[in-house]
Amino acid sequence: MVLDKRLGLSETRDLLELASAYIDSIKLTFGTSALYPKAVLREKIKLIRSYGVDVYPGGTLFEIALWQDRLEPFFQCAAELGFTGIEISDGTLTISPKDRRRAIQRAKAHGFKVVTEVGKKIGPPLPVLRMQQMIADDLEAGADKVIIEGRESGKGVGIFDENGNIKTAEMEALVHDLPDFERVLVWEAPLKNQQVSLIKRFGPNVNLGNIAPEEVLALAALRCGLRGDTFGFC
Amino acid sequence: MVLDKRLGLSETRDLLELASAYIDSIKLTFGTSALYPKAVLREKIKLIRSYGVDVYPGGTLFEIALWQDRLEPFFQCAAELGFTGIEISDGTLTISPKDRRRAIQRAKAHGFKVVTEVGKKIGPPLPVLRMQQMIADDLEAGADKVIIEGRESGKGVGIFDENGNIKTAEMEALVHDLPDFERVLVWEAPLKNQQVSLIKRFGPNVNLGNIAPEEVLALAALRCGLRGDTFGFC
Amino acid sequence: MVLDKRLGLSETRDLLELASAYIDSIKLTFGTSALYPKAVLREKIKLIRSYGVDVYPGGTLFEIALWQDRLEPFFQCAAELGFTGIEISDGTLTISPKDRRRAIQRAKAHGFKVVTEVGKKIGPPLPVLRMQQMIADDLEAGADKVIIEGRESGKGVGIFDENGNIKTAEMEALVHDLPDFERVLVWEAPLKNQQVSLIKRFGPNVNLGNIAPEEVLALAALRCGLRGDTFGFC
Numbered sequence: 001m002v003l004d005k006r007l008g009l010s011e012t013r014d015l016l017e018l019a020s021a022y023i024d025s026i027k028l029t030f031g032t033s034a035l036y037p038k039a040v041l042r043e044k045i046k047l048i049r050s051y052g053v054d055v056y057p058g059g060t061l062f063e064i065a066l067w068q069d070r071l072e073p074f075f076q077c078a079a080e081l082g083f084t085g086i087e088i089s090d091g092t093l094t095i096s097p098k099d100r101r102r103a104i105q106r107a108k109a110h111g112f113k114v115v116t117e118v119g120k121k122i123g124p125p126l127p128v129l130r131m132q133q134m135i136a137d138d139l140e141a142g143a144d145k146v147i148i149e150g151r152e153s154g155k156g157v158g159i160f161d162e163n164g165n166i167k168t169a170e171m172e173a174l175v176h177d178l179p180d181f182e183r184v185l186v187w188e189a190p191l192k193n194q195q196v197s198l199i200k201r202f203g204p205n206v207n208l209g210n211i212a213p214e215e216v217l218a219l220a221a222l223r224c225g226l227r228g229d230t231f232g233f234c
Numbered sequence: 235m236v237l238d239k240r241l242g243l244s245e246t247r248d249l250l251e252l253a254s255a256y257i258d259s260i261k262l263t264f265g266t267s268a269l270y271p272k273a274v275l276r277e278k279i280k281l282i283r284s285y286g287v288d289v290y291p292g293g294t295l296f297e298i299a300l301w302q303d304r305l306e307p308f309f310q311c312a313a314e315l316g317f318t319g320i321e322i323s324d325g326t327l328t329i330s331p332k333d334r335r336r337a338i339q340r341a342k343a344h345g346f347k348v349v350t351e352v353g354k355k356i357g358p359p360l361p362v363l364r365m366q367q368m369i370a371d372d373l374e375a376g377a378d379k380v381i382i383e384g385r386e387s388g389k390g391v392g393i394f395d396e397n398g399n400i401k402t403a404e405m406e407a408l409v410h411d412l413p414d415f416e417r418v419l420v421w422e423a424p425l426k427n428q429q430v431s432l433i434k435r436f437g438p439n440v441n442l443g444n445i446a447p448e449e450v451l452a453l454a455a456l457r458c459g460l461r462g463d464t465f466g467f468c
Numbered sequence: 469m470v471l472d473k474r475l476g477l478s479e480t481r482d483l484l485e486l487a488s489a490y491i492d493s494i495k496l497t498f499g500t501s502a503l504y505p506k507a508v509l510r511e512k513i514k515l516i517r518s519y520g521v522d523v524y525p526g527g528t529l530f531e532i533a534l535w536q537d538r539l540e541p542f543f544q545c546a547a548e549l550g551f552t553g554i555e556i557s558d559g560t561l562t563i564s565p566k567d568r569r570r571a572i573q574r575a576k577a578h579g580f581k582v583v584t585e586v587g588k589k590i591g592p593p594l595p596v597l598r599m600q601q602m603i604a605d606d607l608e609a610g611a612d613k614v615i616i617e618g619r620e621s622g623k624g625v626g627i628f629d630e631n632g633n634i635k636t637a638e639m640e641a642l643v644h645d646l647p648d649f650e651r652v653l654v655w656e657a658p659l660k661n662q663q664v665s666l667i668k669r670f671g672p673n674v675n676l677g678n679i680a681p682e683e684v685l686a687l688a689a690l691r692c693g694l695r696g697d698t699f700g701f702c
Contacts, residue, residue, distance in 0.1 A: 005455075006448045008248020014476020017508055031460025032451045040251055060461055092465045121462040214474045217500045221473075226499025227528055228589040231560040239689075240682045242482020265694025266685045274485055294689075294696055326696045355696040 001056075001115075001186060001209040002026045002216060003152060012044055015213050016051040022220040025054035025085060025113075027209075029152075031064065033057045033081075045082040055082070059089030059117055062103070067093055071103060075110045086110075088138075089117035091149060097137060104141040114142065115186065119149025119158040128173040135174075139184060147209050148174070150188025154210070164191045166198075182206065195219055196229045235290075235349075235420060235443040236260045236450060237386060246278055249447050250285040256454040259288035259319060259347075261443075263386075265298065267291045267315075279316040289316070293323030293351055296337070301327060305337060309344045320344075322372075323351035325383060331371060338375040348376065349420065353383025353392040362407040369408075373418060381443050382408070384422025388444070398425045400432075416440065429453055430463045469524075469583075469654060469677040470494045470684060471620060480512055483681050484519040490688040493522035493553060493581075495677075497620070499532065501525045501549075513550040523550070527557030527585055530571070535561055539571060543578045554578075556606075557585035559617060565605060572609040582610065583654065587617025587626040596641040603642075607652060615677050616642070618656025622678070632659045634666075650674065663687055664697045 004026050007015065016023075026048055033041060034057075048055045057078055065074030078086060086107040088100065095103075100116075107114045116138040118131050126134075135146045149158045156162045159171045175181045182202060188210040189195050198206050204223040211219055221227040238260050241249065250257075260282055267275060268291075282289045291312055299308030312320060320341040322334065329337075334350075341348045350372040352365050360368075369380045383392045390396045393405045409415045416436060422444040423429050432440050438457040445453055455461040472494050475483065484491075494516055501509060502525075516523045525546055533542030546554060554575040556568065563571075568584075575582045584606040586599050594602075603614045617626045624630045627639045643649045650670060656678040657663050666674050672691040679687055689695040 005452045006252075006450070008245070008252045010244040010248050010478040011476070014478050018474075018476045018504060021505075022503070030452065030455045030462070031458065032455050034460060035256070035451055035454050035458070036252060037255075060455075060465065063465070064460070092462045216474070217503055218473045218498065220503050221498045221500050221528075224499065224503070226502060226532070228498070228560045231528065231531070239686045240486075240684070242479070242486045244478040244482050264686065264689045264696070265692065266689050268694060269490070269685055269688050269692070270486060271489075294694060294699065297699070298694070326699045 001147075001207075001211065002213055003029045003190070003210040004213060005029045005032055005152075007044075007213055009040065009044060009047065011213070012047055015216065016048065016053065019216045019220065020051040020053055022216055022223075023051075023053050024207075025056060027056045027058060027087065029058040030060045031058060034061060042081060049082060049084065054084045054113055056085040056087050056115070057083055059087040059091060062086060062088060063090065063093045063095075066095065066099070066103065071106060075107060075112070079110055079112070083112070085113035085115060087115050087117060087147070088143070089147075089149075091117060091119065091121040101137065101141040104138060104143050108142045113144050115145045115147055116143045117147040117149055121149065121151060121157065125158060125170075128170055131174060132178065135178065135185075145184055145186050145207065147186040147188055150190060150194075150210055152190060152210060154188070154190040154194055158188070160194065164194065166194060171201075190215075192218075192222075192229070195222055199223060199230060235381075235441075235445065236447055237263045237424070237444040238447060239263045239266055239386075241278075241447055243274065243278060243281065245447070246281055249450065250282065250287065253450045253454065254285040254287055256450055256457075257285075257287050258441075259290060261290045261292060261321065263292040264294045265292055268295060275315060283316060283318065288318045288347055290319040290321050290349070291317055293321040293325060296320060296322055297324065297327045297329075300329065300333070300337065305340060309341060309346070313344055313346070317346070319347035319349060321349050321351060321381070322377070323381075323383075325351060325353065325355040335371065335375040338372060338377050342376045347378050349379045349381055350377045351381040351383055355383065355385060355391065359392060359404075362404055365408060366412065369412065369419075379418055379420050379441065381420040381422060384424060384428075384444055386424060386444060388422070388424040388428055392422070394428065398428060400428060405435075424449075426452075426456070426463070429456055433457060433464060469615075469675075469679065470681055471497045471658070471678040472681060473497045473500055473620075475512075475681055477508065477512060477515065479681070480515055483684065484516065484521065487684045487688065488519040488521055490684055490691075491519075491521050492675075493524060495524045495526060495555065497526040498528045499526055502529060509549060517550060517552065522552045522581055524553040524555050524583070525551055527555040527559060530554060530556060531558065531561045531563075534563065534567070534571065539574060543575060543580070547578055547580070551580070553581040553583060555583050555585060555615070556611070557615075557617075559585060559587065559589040569605065569609040572606060572611050576610045581612050583613045583615055584611045585615040585617055589617065589619060589625065593626060593638075596638055599642060600646065603646065603653075613652055613654050613675065615654040615656060618658060618662075618678050620658060620678060622656070622658040622662055626656070628662065632662065634662060639669075658683075660686075660690070660697070663690055667691060667698060 155164045186207040420441040623632045654675040
């Protein structure tokens with residue numbers, strides 16, 4: 001999942017033409033998609049879909065819609081614009097398990113792929129047991145995948161310490177006893193050392209998120225062992 | 235004010251098509267505009283202006299022209315190329331108050347919007363009282379706005395400490411007793427934490443400078459409360 | 469030498485249109501070129517060559533080919549795709565002096581410009597005497613230039629310490645007694661402070677490598693004294 005906070009139409013075309021084979025989805029992150037001229041947004045979404053890539057608005061937009069009690073209009077608008085997926089997050093808001101479950105189900109009813117996100121953008125990290133419960137609940141409610149929050153920075157959040165290094169014990173605890181975790185978890189991992197570690201731990205096909213557009217091809221090279229850091233590994 | 239050190243024609247078009255509503259001006263920073271092929275420069279300036287956005291050469295180019303005693307040819311050339319604004323700075327040179335005043339007046343006489351810059355690129359920061367005097371003098375001489383130097387890095391310069399955090403006392407002292415400071419000051423603030431702090435202190439419409447092209451939409455999201463960091467703030 | 473890990477066709481055209489005068493070669497870094505759709509790769513190489521700029525695949529690709537004992541097919545394929553240069557490196561592998569010499573000669577026989585790279589991507593830096601010997605051997609074997617490894621990060625590698633500052637003694641020792649070193653050495657120097665130091669030490673025409681595409685024009689400004697950091701220097 002690519003984190004896109006800025007790509008214009010030519011840049012989007014450039015990225016897809018070059019690297020669409022290595023991208024499963026693009027997230028128009030935060031609330032940026034609400035700031036596009038509508039015609040540009042429609043054309044961009046159409047372009048992304050023409051390459052068979054999924055496209056999501058940012059989780060922040062979902063949180064705002066929920067906060068404003070405008071979830072149905074949000075889903076309708078997203079569908080009408082052509083988005084193929086929705087991210088259900090509580091990075092900023094506190095959302096009750098019941099509301100979260102309901103939101104997942106409503107998004108699925110609208111035909112979206114649904115990814116949820118586990119983790120807080122600010123403040124102390126969630127306890128691992130709490131995260132495991134949320135992952136299980138989300139999947140049970142119908143979520144397709146669950147993202148482990150890593151922010152754009154990859155530092156001091158989720159499984160990453162203040163320097164962006166992986167807290168191995170937390171990471172291992174998270175996947176412990178989680179069936180099919182390779183398929184259902186997406187690790188937000190914007191930094192190269194994180195990508196290298198996760199590829200070495202979980203294999204070249206591990207789901208990674210918050211990948212900057214300019215890193216897509218470099219990450220694909222890491223996965224394939226076509227870069228010094230993973231040479232001969234894959 | 236966007237700091238542009240690299241955008242080609244397609245990238246410029248992409249940026250404007252997507253985000254011109256959130257840009258008041260683009261600075262072709264340092265002396266980069268002197269390095270463009272002339273035809274590309276003309277086309278780029280024309281493109282920027284067609285979106286109603288102002289375009290400035292970098293302050294360094296002004297300083298070189300002054301140093302070479304070639305100010306009039308510089309203004310004439312900038313006007314002929316289509317630049318709509320001039321930055322008057324002394325980030326590198328030492329310029330007498332009289333020469334600075336004269337340069338502002340000459341630039342205005344050529345029909346340019348004039349922004350001045352206060353602050354040194356290297357060495358100890360100017361005392362606040364000195365900065366206040368310069369701001370008052372520049373405005374009195376006809377400057378439209380005054381930029382507080384932050385460099386491309388945003389670290390160890392002006393109101394920013396070595397880690398890029400805002401020195402609050404200095405910032406507050408700067409705006410103390412300055413009439414209409416929301417309108418006349420532009421804060422160079424390339425880093426997100428700086429942008430968040432300035433938005434929270436001065437409101438969503440605070441003038442910010444040295445914004446990287448790839449951050450324009452993300453900053454607009456911050457201003458609107460469409461990102462976790464300022465959610466529910468604006 | 470520009471390090472390109474991501475440019476699509478429009479972005480490549482933008483870069484060349486704006487700044488080809490300041491670029492001698494572009495490296496499609498690591499193994500990224502193996503991941504392009506073939507038609508896009510051919511068109512990109514053709515585009516780069518149309519501006520008179522050399523184009524290299526990454527050194528990692530050479531190392532993989534050597535490791536797989538597929539050097540001749542690699543050279544043939546690179547030539548057929550239109551690459552004009554080859555980088556001979558041992559950043560990841562250990563290669564015997566004899567194999568290295570043979571690879572240089574074979575690449576030359578295929579008509580390529582040949583740059584070799586001295587330095588390890590990971591682990592302790594090579595002793596200076598060893599590097600000097602390799603440089604002499606490579607040039608004697610026919611290499612056109614020798615790159616001093618700096619990685620994409622510019623930190624904790626070759627002549628750079630963990631913070632990306634130049635280890636002056638090592639740098640001076642390297643060039644000591646090396647005839648014509650201004651012409652034959654290329655310093656990978658992705659960070660601005662490194663570029664400034666090397667320009668100040670070796671002059672505005674010093675060969676620099678691993679330059680990010682977005683820094684090409686900014687670096688050209690540094691070389692010409694059109695930026696605060698080198699103002700009045702050149």
